[in-house]
Amino acid sequence: MLVPERGGAVVPVTVVLCVNGERHEFEIDPLERLADVLRDRIGLVGTKVGCGEGACGACAVLLDGRAVASCLLAVGSAAGHRIETIEGLSRDGLTPLQEAFIAADALQCGFCTPGQIVAATGLLRAEPAPTRAAVRQAMSGNICRCGCYPKIEQAILSCSGGDG
Amino acid sequence: MSTFCRPTTLADALAALAEPGSRVLAGGTDLSGLIDRGLASPTTVIDVQDAGLDRIERCGAGVRIGATATLATVAVSDLLTRWTALREAAAAAASPLLRNVATVGGNLCQHTRCWYYRGVEWTCWLGGGDTCFAQIGEHERHGLQPGDCISAHPSDLAPALIVSDATVVVASATGIREQPVAALYRRPDVDDRSLLTLGPDEVITHVVLPAPPDASVYLREGQREAFSFPLVGLAVARFGERLVMAAAGVANIPHLLDPDDVLHDLPGNPQSAWKRTVLATLASRGRTAVTM
Numbered sequence: 001m002l003v004p005e006r007g008g009a010v011v012p013v014t015v016v017l018c019v020n021g022e023r024h025e026f027e028i029d030p031l032e033r034l035a036d037v038l039r040d041r042i043g044l045v046g047t048k049v050g051c052g053e054g055a056c057g058a059c060a061v062l063l064d065g066r067a068v069a070s071c072l073l074a075v076g077s078a079a080g081h082r083i084e085t086i087e088g089l090s091r092d093g094l095t096p097l098q099e100a101f102i103a104a105d106a107l108q109c110g111f112c113t114p115g116q117i118v119a120a121t122g123l124l125r126a127e128p129a130p131t132r133a134a135v136r137q138a139m140s141g142n143i144c145r146c147g148c149y150p151k152i153e154q155a156i157l158s159c160s161g162g163d164g
Numbered sequence: 165m166s167t168f169c170r171p172t173t174l175a176d177a178l179a180a181l182a183e184p185g186s187r188v189l190a191g192g193t194d195l196s197g198l199i200d201r202g203l204a205s206p207t208t209v210i211d212v213q214d215a216g217l218d219r220i221e222r223c224g225a226g227v228r229i230g231a232t233a234t235l236a237t238v239a240v241s242d243l244l245t246r247w248t249a250l251r252e253a254a255a256a257a258a259s260p261l262l263r264n265v266a267t268v269g270g271n272l273c274q275h276t277r278c279w280y281y282r283g284v285e286w287t288c289w290l291g292g293g294d295t296c297f298a299q300i301g302e303h304e305r306h307g308l309q310p311g312d313c314i315s316a317h318p319s320d321l322a323p324a325l326i327v328s329d330a331t332v333v334v335a336s337a338t339g340i341r342e343q344p345v346a347a348l349y350r351r352p353d354v355d356d357r358s359l360l361t362l363g364p365d366e367v368i369t370h371v372v373l374p375a376p377p378d379a380s381v382y383l384r385e386g387q388r389e390a391f392s393f394p395l396v397g398l399a400v401a402r403f404g405e406r407l408v409m410a411a412a413g414v415a416n417i418p419h420l421l422d423p424d425d426v427l428h429d430l431p432g433n434p435q436s437a438w439k440r441t442v443l444a445t446l447a448s449r450g451r452t453a454v455t456m
Contacts, residue, residue: 010209011167030168031199031209053197054262055391066236066264072196073265076168077189077211119261140390141259 020088030076057142067122108146231269249380400450
């Protein structure tokens with residue numbers, strides 16, 4: 001592969017993560033990607049790794065409420081922050097936003113959908129009634145190769161004014 | 165094996181940075197890719213997010229921006245409403261996911277996106293080799309200025325700060341200095357391939373904006389509107405009758421333009437000549453935008 005796997009090159013340190021309200025402690029290379037730690041160590045595989053360089057948004061998680069690319073975030077940098085993944089958002093069942101995605105048929109293959117939901121959740125928490133332009137702007141870091149953009153936009157707008 | 169630390173004071177960060185081979189990590193959006201590709205192999209990674217450098221505050225007639233303030237913060241800061249070009253540049257960079265962590269200092273210090281420089285299969289001239297592969301290969305998105313390296317400068321913020329007459333505060337364990345943003349950059353030569361004038365033990369701590377221009381604007385063309393680097397990014401500011409223009413994407417460092425002859429010293433070549441047309445067009449639009 002062109003890009004080598006990260007990890008193993010840095011002296012392990014104790015890293016404590018707060019993920020979906022739960023505490024996780026690791027002896028770990030602090031430069032390992034948060035996305036890999038979530039998936040491989042904690043088993044939260046809803047977070048996807050698409051491009052691995054921040055361009056596609058499939059790996060989006062909320063860091064203190066803001067959507068970020070977990071493939072670019074070193075796990076040592078994520079320590080001390082509140083991390084929410086797609087599993088945490090839907091712990092109590094599907095959220096209104098997820099229901100809206102289903103109702104609008106806003107996905108085909110579904111690979112990008114967790115990242116789309118996470119980014120949209122970040123938007124709706126900060127701005128409960130966004131304009132169409134604001135939705136497009138906020139979602140511009142999330143790529144959908146199936147091309148579901150109009151339905152994604154429709155789903156988010158249908159939740160506008162709700163709690164996301 | 166390298167080590168990782170997260171100092172909680174600037175003094176501790178500078179002490180760690182004084183150790184040879186150490187490297188500052190801020191948002192990590194550029195450094196992580198450089199490490200992945202072997203373009204950076206720090207012995208110590210110093211995560212400065214806790215070093216207290218993230219504030220944006222008034223400073224005389226201007227504003228002082230901490231180097232770890234995020235692009236998302238800069239783009240909406242009420243203190244920066246009179247620096248239109250800077251806010252527009254911050255809002256245009258990367259994508260929302262990256263702007264939430266990417267920092268002002270990191271944006272200024274990011275490495276070029278030249279695909280030969282970033283590729284793991286080659287060591288190009290800028291990376292220490294003997295050939296600028298772009299000049300014998302694909303370079304339609306590269307710089308227009310001739311030289312040993314024709315990579316394109318990728319920072320949206322740099323031209324916006326340069327036309328705002330901004331300075332950077334640079335610190336090391338041995339002292340602090342302040343210099344114009346433009347002086348952060350140098351044309352590389354055969355003995356020193358660095359594009360930055362920062363010493364290995366130095367870090368940007370703040371960007372200082374003096375009194376705002378009367379008007380300013382940032383215009384850019386990218387491959388797409390989101391997550392694209394500036395193919396041509398042009399900042400224009402007007403102070404009274406004086407126009408200042410600077411561009412990203414047209415040379416391997418931010419390029420100060422002569423407003424009356426914006427294409428001077430930027431001949432390009434058949435593959436990249438289209439950028440000349442774009443630059444001239446943006447300059448015309450920018451001039452109109454700040455003089456209306």
